[in-house]
Amino acid sequence: MPELPEVEVTRRCLTPVLVGRTIASVKTTAPSYVFVTAPLGLRKGLMGRRVLRIDRLGKYLLLRLDDEKTFVIHLGMTGQLFSSSVTSPRLLSSTARATLPPEDQTRFEPDSHTHVILGFEDSGSDIYFRDVRKFGKLFLLPKGGIHARLERLGIDALKVTGPHLYKASRKRKVAIKALLLDQAVVSGIGNIYADEALFLAGVRPGRGSSRLTRAESERLSEAVLSVLHRSIETGGSSISDYVAPNGQDGAYQDERHVYARKGEPCKVCGAVIVRRVVAQRSAHYCPTCQS
DNA sequence: TCTGTCTCCTGAGAGC
DNA sequence: TGCTCTCAGGAGACAG
Structure with missing residues (x-):
């Protein structure tokens, strides 16, 4: 369950692989509990945008974009944000972890829990947002906008x-x-x-x-x-x-x-x-x- | 205004 | 073996 340290580690890991890259494609799952901003709005808002920097506010990650909008991500309880090139048994079900030998726990393939896939102009690794329990939150803040969820943070x-x-x-x-x-x-x-x-x-x-x-x-x-x-x-x-x-x-x-x-x-x-x-x-x- | 409860969600594990 | 139930928890909505 991601709390401040996990979100901060995520921020530090993502910064070198995300900042400066331009989003060329955005794939989402259907509207659900995780999408505070509807999937269509998210896709339109993110497409073609360059990530300038990544900030953190409490447990929220803030991706600052070149049009002064902000892509806000909360990992909730089971949210995972990772590069398409990584391998981790934690991206598999417990059954797969227990039954598959390590050499067969190969690169993660997007599943029904993978709610956002960001592709980039440089054709490098994609970035996945995955959340099994859907307690995470994704939304887009307009230029100069402040969301009530962020405003009330201490x-x-x-x-x-x-x-x-x-x-x-x-x-x-x-x-x-x-x-x-x-x-x-x-x-x-x-x-x-x-x-x-x-x-x-x-x-x-x-x-x-x-x-x-x-x-x-x-x-x-x-x-x-x-x-x-x-x-x-x-x-x-x-x-x-x-x-x-x-x-x-x-x-x-x-x-x-x-x-x-x-x-x-x-x-x-x-x-x-x-x-x-x-x-x-x-x-x-x-x-x-x-x- | 403050506090407690319910709700959302789904996989894991216990119990039968 | 397979089914059912309970539990885990972040945070918003709502009732008292």
Whole structure:
């Protein structure tokens, strides 16, 4: 599930292979949940455009085009953005992964989940957007336009501070984890990094936001920065479907302390990691290290 | 205004 | 073996 680190890694990988190229063809699937801008409008808007640069806003990728429009991509839960030349078992079903030998897990062929295929004037590799569960979002921003989805985003998670978290938590009655997941407060944090940051800060996910002290807010902001930077360094987390545009898996999943480790021993104290539901999301924590 | 719930979607895995 | 059910989760819509 792509969160800020995975989106940032995707941005860094895509920049050298996409910037400066002119889109010569756009293929899409039929209208569906992923197309905020209808497929026809997307095809018309992208055709013939050159990509000037790629920015990131929270979990959104922003492809800046030469006509001053912006192609906005959100990877949702299972979104994958990659070059047509890559090979990765993560682009296959689990059955194919389990049954096919590695040498037969050859180059990916677009399937029904491949919602956009960008071809280029230079005849180099195509770029695919694939999303099995269709929780991703694709839309085109007109010149100077601001979409409500982007406008409501809070401070980027890589810029979060203790005072910001402390101030935001004063007027809220929700659990601290729900606050971290609220993109209007901090943009870019999802379930994995919320759990990991709360572990490093020693705060339980279900704790009421308003009970966070200044010192804990400071520790939490430092923990958020620490886990996000470390995840970017290691290429993100490839727990389920995430794969970088170059076909590489991330490695941060090997460094997790709590997320999806229910029943396993805490790496610090040995206590059993607990799972409970907070804000309708699974939350994992160590009952000894976090209070 | 804030909070909680429902909804969208589909593959994986558990249970029978 | 095959069917059914549950779960996973980002974020918008909606109700209270």
